[in-house]
Amino acid sequence: MTLPAVDSYPLPTAAEMPAPRVPWTLHPDRAVLLLHDLQEHFLDAYGERSALRAQLLRAALRLRDACDRAGVPVVYTAQPAHQDPADRALLTDFWGEGLGRRPHRAQLAPDLAPREGDTVLTKWRYSAFHRSELAQVLAASGRDQLVVAGVYAGIGCQVTACEAFMRDVQPFLVGDAVADFDRERHDTALRWVAGTCGVVLDAASAVRALTTAAAPAGVLA
Template sequence: MAIPKLNAYTLPTAADIPENKVNWAFEPERAALLIHDMQEYFIDFWGDNCPMIQQVIANIAVLRDYCKRHNIPVYYTAQPNAQSDEDRALLNDMWGPGLNKHPERQKVVAELAPDEHDTVLTKWRYSAFVRSPLEQVLKETGRNQLIICGVYAHIGCMTTATDAFMRDIKPFMVADALADFSREEHMMALKYTAGRSGRVVMTRDLLPEAAPQNKEQLRELVLPLLDESDIPQDDENLIDYGLDSVRMMALAARWRKIHTDIDFVMLAKNPTIDAWWALLSRGS
């Protein structure tokens, strides 16, 4: 009845994306980002330090960063940790008490914690629109595109995408910024969305300015990600200045739009401004 222990799998790549029935253009000025149910309770089912989940978190982080820099509103869903039987209703039959038994795990994971500019929606059912002002605030602000990422792809994320479609809001399901019970169920959610209710994309598809144009821009991008107040030299190890693995994976996700071979391992091998600029400036 409860959510089972979950195992990592290979996240979808661009080659795995099902054929989209629609080819809606992504319009940042008409879009909003929904970070769906990325609460500690739901992430715990993969155990500690799961590489797949770390990559999903990194991809969501880079999407959130992009949205904040382009004035795209960011919404979260989060289930409450004290739900009455009346509020929970049939969810009790399907999943048991859920967060009621683990109230201390209600928070969104630290790497994606919302700030004062974000909106956190109380989540009552699979769809983020149920008992929520989401539709109203999207339409009041002229937003008719919803970027969907988070967990679980074939439950709340797919249901929210379908519900958005029925409210004339275009859903964009981000294949590598979602996680699920299994790869089979993940791909099922993508296939259904692509054929029935939305457009399936990769993180990099939504990031037109994926790479800096010169070393100075690279430095300006990296410095805010460091924990130290000191400014590193271009040949110094950025990890020594507080750059963590999640932020490095987010950079890799962002830069794969320019060079498809860039990954976390490549950046971590020599984490300096000089080395990264050498990778990014190839062929320019």
């Protein structure tokens, strides 16, 4: 019922991303970046010296920097350090007390700490939409694309991508800016999203799409 220790594994390359079934194109005027559950509690599964953790955070930071340049809003999810048992409910059966036993690890990764103007949503279930203002953030900004990065690929990231689709928001799951408990689960999540509800792309392609579309005519991003 606790998070397993995760051995590092190689993140998928651009060539290993599943092919899209739909011709959606990521655009900075339509997108919101979601940095999903990048709290120390969840990242601790990888260990402080994990190459996988370092690669994940570098890719997420690269995405955030590109979004800053392109004027794309950045949203974070974070589980509360203290949860009433009624709020945690069935999560306890699968994952135990979670942050309830480690409230000091509730902070987001320091390298990706939210800035003024960013939005931090309280996370209650696998989907970032559940009991949060994510749908309102998208609607208020007139945006209908959600770029998803963070942990865990086959749990919250996948479920959030699916719910975005069900709300007529185009999800873009960044395959080398998410991580899971092992490569098999990681790849399964990418294939599932690409096959049913979204587009999977690598961080370099996402950055290129965001910054190229946002650059003024004649200016190379």
